[in-house]
Amino acid sequence: MKQDLDRLMEERGIDALTVTGTPKTSRDLYYLTGPVTVTGCRVVKKRGEAPVLITGSMERDEAAKSGLEVKTWNDFDVMKITREAKTPLEGSVKSFAKMCEVLGITGTVAFYGTGDIPYAYAFLDALSKEGSIKVHAEAYNSIFSEARMTKDNDEIDKIDSVSRGAQEVIGVVRDFLATCSDKGGKIVDPEGREVTIGRVKKMILNETKARGMLLDEAVIFAQGRDSGVPHSRGDDAATLVPGKTIVFDYCPQGAGPGYFADITRTWCLGFVPDEVREIYDQVLEIQLRVLDELKVGTPCAEYDKMTNEYFDEHGHPTPMKETGKTEGYVHSLGHGLGLNIHERPRVSMFSKTEELLAPGHVFTVEPGLYYPEHEIGVRIEDDVAVHEDGSIVNLTTFPKDILVELKS
Amino acid sequence: MKQDLDRLMEERGIDALTVTGTPKTSRDLYYLTGPVTVTGCRVVKKRGEAPVLITGSMERDEAAKSGLEVKTWNDFDVMKITREAKTPLEGSVKSFAKMCEVLGITGTVAFYGTGDIPYAYAFLDALSKEGSIKVHAEAYNSIFSEARMTKDNDEIDKIDSVSRGAQEVIGVVRDFLATCSDKGGKIVDPEGREVTIGRVKKMILNETKARGMLLDEAVIFAQGRDSGVPHSRGDDAATLVPGKTIVFDYCPQGAGPGYFADITRTWCLGFVPDEVREIYDQVLEIQLRVLDELKVGTPCAEYDKMTNEYFDEHGHPTPMKETGKTEGYVHSLGHGLGLNIHERPRVSMFSKTEELLAPGHVFTVEPGLYYPEHEIGVRIEDDVAVHEDGSIVNLTTFPKDILVELKS
Numbered sequence: 009m010k011q012d013l014d015r016l017m018e019e020r021g022i023d024a025l026t027v028t029g030t031p032k033t034s035r036d037l038y039y040l041t042g043p044v045t046v047t048g049c050r051v052v053k054k055r056g057e058a059p060v061l062i063t064g065s066m067e068r069d070e071a072a073k074s075g076l077e078v079k080t081w082n083d084f085d086v087m088k089i090t091r092e093a094k095t096p097l098e099g100s101v102k103s104f105a106k107m108c109e110v111l112g113i114t115g116t117v118a119f120y121g122t123g124d125i126p127y128a129y130a131f132l133d134a135l136s137k138e139g140s141i142k143v144h145a146e147a148y149n150s151i152f153s154e155a156r157m158t159k160d161n162d163e164i165d166k167i168d169s170v171s172r173g174a175q176e177v178i179g180v181v182r183d184f185l186a187t188c189s190d191k192g193g194k195i196v197d198p199e200g201r202e203v204t205i206g207r208v209k210k211m212i213l214n215e216t217k218a219r220g221m222l223l224d225e226a227v228i229f230a231q232g233r234d235s236g237v238p239h240s241r242g243d244d245a246a247t248l249v250p251g252k253t254i255v256f257d258y259c260p261q262g263a264g265p266g267y268f269a270d271i272t273r274t275w276c277l278g279f280v281p282d283e284v285r286e287i288y289d290q291v292l293e294i295q296l297r298v299l300d301e302l303k304v305g306t307p308c309a310e311y312d313k314m315t316n317e318y319f320d321e322h323g324h325p326t327p328m329k330e331t332g333k334t335e336g337y338v339h340s341l342g343h344g345l346g347l348n349i350h351e352r353p354r355v356s357m358f359s360k361t362e363e364l365l366a367p368g369h370v371f372t373v374e375p376g377l378y379y380p381e382h383e384i385g386v387r388i389e390d391d392v393a394v395h396e397d398g399s400i401v402n403l404t405t406f407p408k409d410i411l412v413e414l415k416s
Numbered sequence: 417m418k419q420d421l422d423r424l425m426e427e428r429g430i431d432a433l434t435v436t437g438t439p440k441t442s443r444d445l446y447y448l449t450g451p452v453t454v455t456g457c458r459v460v461k462k463r464g465e466a467p468v469l470i471t472g473s474m475e476r477d478e479a480a481k482s483g484l485e486v487k488t489w490n491d492f493d494v495m496k497i498t499r500e501a502k503t504p505l506e507g508s509v510k511s512f513a514k515m516c517e518v519l520g521i522t523g524t525v526a527f528y529g530t531g532d533i534p535y536a537y538a539f540l541d542a543l544s545k546e547g548s549i550k551v552h553a554e555a556y557n558s559i560f561s562e563a564r565m566t567k568d569n570d571e572i573d574k575i576d577s578v579s580r581g582a583q584e585v586i587g588v589v590r591d592f593l594a595t596c597s598d599k600g601g602k603i604v605d606p607e608g609r610e611v612t613i614g615r616v617k618k619m620i621l622n623e624t625k626a627r628g629m630l631l632d633e634a635v636i637f638a639q640g641r642d643s644g645v646p647h648s649r650g651d652d653a654a655t656l657v658p659g660k661t662i663v664f665d666y667c668p669q670g671a672g673p674g675y676f677a678d679i680t681r682t683w684c685l686g687f688v689p690d691e692v693r694e695i696y697d698q699v700l701e702i703q704l705r706v707l708d709e710l711k712v713g714t715p716c717a718e719y720d721k722m723t724n725e726y727f728d729e730h731g732h733p734t735p736m737k738e739t740g741k742t743e744g745y746v747h748s749l750g751h752g753l754g755l756n757i758h759e760r761p762r763v764s765m766f767s768k769t770e771e772l773l774a775p776g777h778v779f780t781v782e783p784g785l786y787y788p789e790h791e792i793g794v795r796i797e798d799d800v801a802v803h804e805d806g807s808i809v810n811l812t813t814f815p816k817d818i819l820v821e822l823k824s
Contacts, residue, residue, distance in 0.1 A: 033530075045649055046647075047647060070647060085740075121532075123533050125437075125528060128531075129540040145534035147505045150534060237476065237477050332493075332495060338473070358499055
């Protein structure tokens with residue numbers, strides 16, 4: 009949680025931290041500023057003190073909406089320093105040093121945010137050599153990823169709210185498909201028009217927007233062979249057909265852009281072939297078993313191991329046995345969910361960090377099996393939250409029937 | 417232009433380049449891949465060869481839509497290497513080295529893209545120390561910024577198309593305001609309802625979407641004091657009033673997300689106070705003068721200098737005379753426009769790189785004057801393109817009358 013930042017800074021010997029980017033692209037920045045619209049900014053936080061937001065003077069009104077103390081580059085003579093510098097990089101380094109001087113920042117400074125990769129490297133390398141502060145860069149498991157891994161109840165409510173919206177949309181799509189029928193092997197709507205994936209996706213987009221949510225990631229609505237390639241978005245031009253698996257993986261985001269939900273359902277229209285039914289039942293069985301066994305204090309990796317073992321026992325290829333396969337179980341069981349679609353905790357047996365299930369964790373449980381050559385893909389994904397009191401709640405109550413019956 | 421990349425690589429001694437991120441967030445990546453939807457990827461291009469797109473095997477179908485050769489991490493044993501590594505960072509460095517080995521990459525490798533700042537630094541620092549390739553990082557004026565600065569006619573057409581759409585939307589808003597009237601100092605619509613800035617912004621958003629364009633950046637529709645703070649977005653709750661300057665700065669983006677337009681008009685509803693008229697006429701005069709004098713081969717900085725001098729002569733504070741002011745002329749004259757709203761060429765007298773106006777340049781010309789304490793802000797912004805044959809075309813033909821007459 010946000011209040012853990014000072015403790016984490018102390019544990020890691022960080023005297024001050026700074027985050028750059030925009031609140032939209034740098035989620036660590038958004039975590040501190042909330043939804044403000046500034047073209048670019050820097051947040052600086054000394055250990056034990058409140059964050060300060062620094063931006064251009066043209067942006068000062070928007071920046072103030074963050075509720076943080078706002079300073080502008082002018083407070084550090086950035087324009088003057090930049091003009092007098094021999095190179096832009098020298099200007100950046102000198103401007104940063106001046107800011108540290110004015111704000112009284114010394115010692116070890118940790119850098120976060122999202123930005124241009126060559127600039128980040130060249131700037132931090134130069135700053136490191138300049139030597140007035142010590143550069144601290146966390147390649148993995150940053151203090152933000154650590155703090156953000158544990159949500160407070162307000163954050164869980166935000167994810168829950170997006171998740172409810174998401175389930176409404178999934179319901180609208182399901183209800184629409186149930187009004188359709190099979191006409192000579194193609195799905196047609198009540199007016200007899202063929203239903204394409206593109207049309208369903210348009211419906212999903214409209215329903216998402218109508219609920220004030222965003223769809224930053226393209227929705228997955230993939231059928232047959234495409235459903236067997238986990239991140240295939242599906243072919244917009246294709247008409248839906250009966251009896252093929254449809255993987256509908258949907259990650260809407262709350263306004264801000266804020267928190268994500270991430271839900272998957274797999275459907276067959278009209279009938280379910282035996283081969284599909286067998287695979288579906290296995291995916292469902294292991295998902296329900298995992299959901300049932302979730303317990304605070306257990307390593308998250310355990311649940312992925314359970315899933316690998318279950319699928320292995322049932323004769324499917326798994327990453328536990330062999331890497332790089334595109335059939336069977338080809339991903340990990342889940343991932344944390346928050347301001348990013350993928351964040352900590354990692355629900356993977358191959359994670360290098362032991363993450364024990366803990367209050368504040370919000371994560372997906374999404375086993376799947378994929379057989380693209382057989383035109384089969386199955387994934388069932390729920391979002392689970394562990395509240396501060398340790399209670400574990402599956403936020404996703406949408407039914408898991410694979411069969412969507414058609415009108416005859 | 418894209419075809420310049422090999423020449424630029426040779427000039428800078430780069431044997432191979434690599435770009436990471438997503439096509440949406442890393443515009444250099446989009447420049448090579450076009451609008452594909454992959455969660456994360458790496459493009460590698462050896463000098464003189466076509467780019468290769470590398471992504472997760474789950475994303476292979478989407479990646480193929482780029483038309484580039486696609487490889488997956490499995491082709492470089494990334495999963496195995498990562499599992500066997502002692503730390504994630506070691507895994508990243510070893511995976512990269514393996515990729516270089518398989519693809520035959522040696523010598524100097526340049527890194528581009530957008531990503532996590534601490535990871536970028538830690539990874540490139542470690543790779544640099546590992547020593548199998550030489551890390552090349554361009555903090556400024558990267559070869560992509562150089563190549564992208566010069567648009568081919570197809571790119572100019574794309575910007576022109578967004579610009580036309582933008583001008584239609586500006587026209588819709590202007591026509592709507594012209595149906596309104598002044599009722600006791602407040603603007604009301606024909607039904608007598610007060611017109612808030614929030615309502616106008618909703619109209620702008622809907623009209624943008626209806627034309628298949630995106631509005632990634634929040635639109636600026638700011639009135640009175642807010643119009644005097646260049647990047648203030650305006651107060652959604654405020655009702656429009658007659659006789660105050662309204663700055664409408666609008667940057668829609670083509671689908672993809674692709675190329676931007678960036679247009680500003682300043683309006684007064686009902687009447688124009690003398691003080692505003694005087695300032696407006698000066699901004700318009702210098703804009704028209706600059707547009708008239710644009711000539712291939714002239715340093716772009718010259719036009720900003722002209723503008724500084726003109727405003728200085730007319731008694732306004734300018735950055736040429738003093739930095740850090742929030743009154744008068746507070747920004748530079750313009751900026752290049754393309755896959756980013758702000759790119760090269762820089763139309764600023766303080767640019768450290770001399771950029772001569774050249775065929776392929778697309779940029780804004782947007783002088784402005786700001787007096788927030790007087791509740792006045794004026795900016796007029798057009799988009800100009802220099803075609804391959806050297807002809808200079810102002811893409812923005814929307815009228816520049818400040819007065820929007822109201823219904824009586």
